[in-house]
Amino acid sequence: MGSTPRSGGSEQGRRAPSRKRADARRNEQALLEAAAAAFVESGVEAPVREIADRAGVGMGTIYRHFPTRADLVIAVYQHQVEACAHAGPTLMATATSPYRALTEWVELFVDFLTTKHGLAAALRSDIARFQTLHTYFLDRLLPVCGELLDSAAAAGEIRTDITALEFLRGIGNLCIGGDENYDARRLVALLVAGLHTAR
Amino acid sequence: MGSTPRSGGSEQGRRAPSRKRADARRNEQALLEAAAAAFVESGVEAPVREIADRAGVGMGTIYRHFPTRADLVIAVYQHQVEACAHAGPTLMATATSPYRALTEWVELFVDFLTTKHGLAAALRSDIARFQTLHTYFLDRLLPVCGELLDSAAAAGEIRTDITALEFLRGIGNLCIGGDENYDARRLVALLVAGLHTAR
Amino acid sequence: MGSTPRSGGSEQGRRAPSRKRADARRNEQALLEAAAAAFVESGVEAPVREIADRAGVGMGTIYRHFPTRADLVIAVYQHQVEACAHAGPTLMATATSPYRALTEWVELFVDFLTTKHGLAAALRSDIARFQTLHTYFLDRLLPVCGELLDSAAAAGEIRTDITALEFLRGIGNLCIGGDENYDARRLVALLVAGLHTAR
Amino acid sequence: MGSTPRSGGSEQGRRAPSRKRADARRNEQALLEAAAAAFVESGVEAPVREIADRAGVGMGTIYRHFPTRADLVIAVYQHQVEACAHAGPTLMATATSPYRALTEWVELFVDFLTTKHGLAAALRSDIARFQTLHTYFLDRLLPVCGELLDSAAAAGEIRTDITALEFLRGIGNLCIGGDENYDARRLVALLVAGLHTAR
DNA sequence: CATGAATGAGAATTCATTCAT
DNA sequence: GATGAATGAATTCTCATTCAT
Numbered sequence: 001m002g003s004t005p006r007s008g009g010s011e012q013g014r015r016a017p018s019r020k021r022a023d024a025r026r027n028e029q030a031l032l033e034a035a036a037a038a039f040v041e042s043g044v045e046a047p048v049r050e051i052a053d054r055a056g057v058g059m060g061t062i063y064r065h066f067p068t069r070a071d072l073v074i075a076v077y078q079h080q081v082e083a084c085a086h087a088g089p090t091l092m093a094t095a096t097s098p099y100r101a102l103t104e105w106v107e108l109f110v111d112f113l114t115t116k117h118g119l120a121a122a123l124r125s126d127i128a129r130f131q132t133l134h135t136y137f138l139d140r141l142l143p144v145c146g147e148l149l150d151s152a153a154a155a156g157e158i159r160t161d162i163t164a165l166e167f168l169r170g171i172g173n174l175c176i177g178g179d180e181n182y183d184a185r186r187l188v189a190l191l192v193a194g195l196h197t198a199r
Numbered sequence: 200m201g202s203t204p205r206s207g208g209s210e211q212g213r214r215a216p217s218r219k220r221a222d223a224r225r226n227e228q229a230l231l232e233a234a235a236a237a238f239v240e241s242g243v244e245a246p247v248r249e250i251a252d253r254a255g256v257g258m259g260t261i262y263r264h265f266p267t268r269a270d271l272v273i274a275v276y277q278h279q280v281e282a283c284a285h286a287g288p289t290l291m292a293t294a295t296s297p298y299r300a301l302t303e304w305v306e307l308f309v310d311f312l313t314t315k316h317g318l319a320a321a322l323r324s325d326i327a328r329f330q331t332l333h334t335y336f337l338d339r340l341l342p343v344c345g346e347l348l349d350s351a352a353a354a355g356e357i358r359t360d361i362t363a364l365e366f367l368r369g370i371g372n373l374c375i376g377g378d379e380n381y382d383a384r385r386l387v388a389l390l391v392a393g394l395h396t397a398r
Numbered sequence: 399m400g401s402t403p404r405s406g407g408s409e410q411g412r413r414a415p416s417r418k419r420a421d422a423r424r425n426e427q428a429l430l431e432a433a434a435a436a437f438v439e440s441g442v443e444a445p446v447r448e449i450a451d452r453a454g455v456g457m458g459t460i461y462r463h464f465p466t467r468a469d470l471v472i473a474v475y476q477h478q479v480e481a482c483a484h485a486g487p488t489l490m491a492t493a494t495s496p497y498r499a500l501t502e503w504v505e506l507f508v509d510f511l512t513t514k515h516g517l518a519a520a521l522r523s524d525i526a527r528f529q530t531l532h533t534y535f536l537d538r539l540l541p542v543c544g545e546l547l548d549s550a551a552a553a554g555e556i557r558t559d560i561t562a563l564e565f566l567r568g569i570g571n572l573c574i575g576g577d578e579n580y581d582a583r584r585l586v587a588l589l590v591a592g593l594h595t596a597r
Numbered sequence: 598m599g600s601t602p603r604s605g606g607s608e609q610g611r612r613a614p615s616r617k618r619a620d621a622r623r624n625e626q627a628l629l630e631a632a633a634a635a636f637v638e639s640g641v642e643a644p645v646r647e648i649a650d651r652a653g654v655g656m657g658t659i660y661r662h663f664p665t666r667a668d669l670v671i672a673v674y675q676h677q678v679e680a681c682a683h684a685g686p687t688l689m690a691t692a693t694s695p696y697r698a699l700t701e702w703v704e705l706f707v708d709f710l711t712t713k714h715g716l717a718a719a720l721r722s723d724i725a726r727f728q729t730l731h732t733y734f735l736d737r738l739l740p741v742c743g744e745l746l747d748s749a750a751a752a753g754e755i756r757t758d759i760t761a762l763e764f765l766r767g768i769g770n771l772c773i774g775g776d777e778n779y780d781a782r783r784l785v786a787l788l789v790a791g792l793h794t795a796r
Numbered sequence: 797c798a799t800g801a802a803t804g805a806g807a808a809t810t811c812a813t814t815c816a817t
Numbered sequence: 818g819a820t821g822a823a824t825g826a827a828t829t830c831t832c833a834t835t836c837a838t
Contacts, residue, residue: 024797048833049800058799063834162385170386173372186361187369191386194393222816223822246807257824262809264822422818446812447821456820461813560783568784571770584759585767585788592791620837621801644828655803660830662801 028065028075030055035076039118044073044130046118073122074133080112080119081140088144098151099158103192105148106171109141110188113175120176123169141168158195167195227264229254234275238317243272243329245317269331272321276332279311280339287343297350298357298395304347305370305391306384308340312374313383319375322368340367357394366394426463426473428453433474437516442471442528444516471520472531478510478517479538486542496549497556501590503546504569507539508586511573518574521567539566556593565593625662627652632673636715641670641727643715667729670719674730677709678737685741695748696755696793702745703768703789704782706738710772711781717773720766738765755792764792 034055038046051072052059066072087108095101113119122130123137146164153160170191175184233254237245250271251258265271286307294300312318321329322336345363352359369390374383432453436444449470450457464470485506493499511517520528521535544562551558568589573582631652635643648669649656663669684705692698710716719727720734743761750757767788772781 027798047831052800059834060799060836061797064797069833162389163380165380166382166386169376169381170373170389173375173386174369176372176375177368181362181364182368183365187365187372187390190361190369190393191390192393194389194391194395196393226823247809248807258808259810259825260823268808425819445810450821457813458815458820459818462818467812560787561778563778564780564784567774567779568771568787571773571784572767574770574773575766579760579762580766581763585763585770588759588767588791589784589788590791592787592789592793594791624801645830646828656829657804657831658802 024065027055027057027061031057031062031065031072032076032079035072036080036116039073039076039122040116042118044069044118044122070130070132073130074136077116077119077122077133078136080116081137084109084112085140085144088148092148092151097157098148098155099196102148102152102158105145106188106192107185109171110175110185113172114178114184117175117178120172123172138165138168157197159197162195223264226254226256226260230256230261230264230271231275234271235315235317238272238275238321239315241317243268243317243321267328269328272329273332273335276315276318276321276336279315280336283308283311284339284343287347291347291350296356297347297354301347301351301357302388302391304343305387308370309374309384309387312371313377316374316377319371322371337364337367355396357396361394422463425453425455425459428455429460429463429470430474430477433470434478434514437471437474437520438514440516442467442516442520468528468530471528472534475514475517475520475531476534478514479535482507482510483538483542486546490546490549495555496546496553497594500546500550500556503543504586504590505583507569508573508583511570512576512582515573515576518570521570536563536566554595556595560593621662624652624654624658628654628659628662628669629673632669633713633715636670636673636719637713639715641666641715641719665726665729667727670727670730671733674713674716674719674734677713678734681706681709682737682741685745689745689748694754695745695752699745699749699755700789702741703785706768707772707782707785710769711775714772714775717769720769735762735765753794755794759792 031051035046035051038051038054042050048059048062052062055062062072066075084105088105091101091105091108092098095104122133142164145168149158149162149164149167152158171188174187174191178184230250234245234250237250237253241249247258247261247268251261254260261271265274283304287304290300290304290307291297294303318336321332341363344367348357348361348363348366351357370387373386373390377383429449433444433449436449436452440448446457446460450460453460460470464473482503486503489499489503489506490496493502520531540562543566547556547560547562547565550556569586572585572589576582628648632643632648635648635651639647645656645659645666649659652658659669663672681702685702688698688702688705689695692701716734719730739761742765746755746759746761746764749755768785771784771788775781
């Protein structure tokens, strides 16, 4: 979270090519956070003005940085997807078993989705509008999830009749909604348990 | 239920109490079909005009038959929910085991949801507008599902740490979306498998 | 009220030119009463369906009897205006003074208006739609009111600088609205008092 | 009031805090004038689009400036109500008698109402929607009118059996409508004359 | 570059009026 | 003649998007 993989904090130090660039980046960051919050509360179709107000900028600024809504949505989730993607290899290296690594990664993913679940709505949107988001999402997470599944499968710990894509989408769907009567974690745990091979 | 005012199916035989009713009934049927289709494509918030156009009627006709959107949504799903509710006891009586009955009922339910999955969207809508639908839905299916779960639990075939409500909602969520890369049946099967007690 | 000046109840007895005529007249009467009531509650623009429902007839029946709304409005008030018109000469003949006759007639008129005050709204409506009503209204009441004013003026009891038309409209306006904080009678009384010549 | 955020009238002199405000203010003014005109012709329920068209702006602009219809109605009449309220004390100080002050204030009030008489319609509207308007109106004028009446009453010049509220409403009603055959001024004068105690 | 005022298309809802039965 | 189902125009309100400042 907040990990910007490529630059290590030297931004303040350099003579920006243009002073404006720093402001713009600050605005962009504020917008991403505002949009993330708005998406949680109102879904990915949250009114532009609401996002602008949360970010403390004008609506025009949103359009400058993110010409289409898809651009904004992608930017918002890219960040979190990135964090999730990075967690995969780490868990595979540290967990006591492939299945355990899978379980823990899924928990991370669910934690992410349940707090930012506008994502689920965005992902299942069949509109071309969100195709880019969908694509990016899968580009980053599918390989990670695939490796976790493959490892566990190779260890004979899980069934092999499900694809990583289907698995991810199932988890995503289970994370939609949620209140005192619905705990996505519990249901996803059931799903993962169902994957476990009987001994 | 509610639309056959006075008699039990002998309508074709008698001199219709009012000829007009025939037209109205035809329209109502057309509306239900149009709405079902619209819900699948656009969700339960599909524009009134779209539904009216699909049904080939004016918008006012929708309001005459279904004063609120909840009325329409309920009417659309009522038949299928009813069928599902009736299937529970039947399966419990005929299946080879409680767990098997549960499995088969869930399959029926999933078949229903995957074709009319706008339902899922409606059910997770937190808007007061759909409270009635939600209530009806639970009134009919929760007891049935609860009994199936109880029977299987009593037979020691499934875990007992999940409520019927949560289970139903989980299934509902898994049924959202679906294409060549996503088979809700497979995922729900996984969920049910996860419920199965290890031997 | 209810006075049908020209026929004295012999309707039941005669072989109606057509049986339907009796039904139709009954419907018309029901409609007039229903409309009067509806106008009181919702004004002269009360929904057609409301009036039809109150009268226990279909909407089409209204249109048959009163092709335009103006026709209905006129018919409704004609009745009461008639009663008011008749009261003028009577009061002039029986009251103890012309001014007293005027006062009492105004009280009758106000009683009428305050209960059926949709009339005021109709009368001040500048639309051509209600021109006919306006005309009829004045045709019947203006002469009566004029005579009452003339008599009182001739007796030197009132000022002469106001026309009957203006006076009537003033009364009509004062009768618009009315609740615990507004008693049209009291205000009209003030108006009439203002008309009284100081001795 | 409320639209001059920070300073007391020195705006012309300073570098405008925001140039945009000028346009907005111009639009607001245009809207007030358009609404006033529309109210006179069609009453305070004049269609939003009509007002927008008259003002030469989009409908959204109305909602930006005046979120509810009550806001618009109040804004339209506020200025005139304010002027009327201020006139009360002035007249009491300068008129030759309390009754004379009352008479002159009423004339002012009537002048106002007869030009903007949509107000009367608004005030007698029992809809909750106009509660705010009603409240504002009474907050400003009732005390003024009350003092005028009290002074005249204290001087023994008028009757005491009428409340300021009833009196105001009566005047308001008399100001509804008006053409060559109806002069509200004359009728209100009659009302005020009726209030005068006989000597 | 940023702002936020303005625009106007889109959706819901109500009701007068028509017309098939 | 009577009925009431159906129609669709009228109206309100919301927001994405543009653009003047």
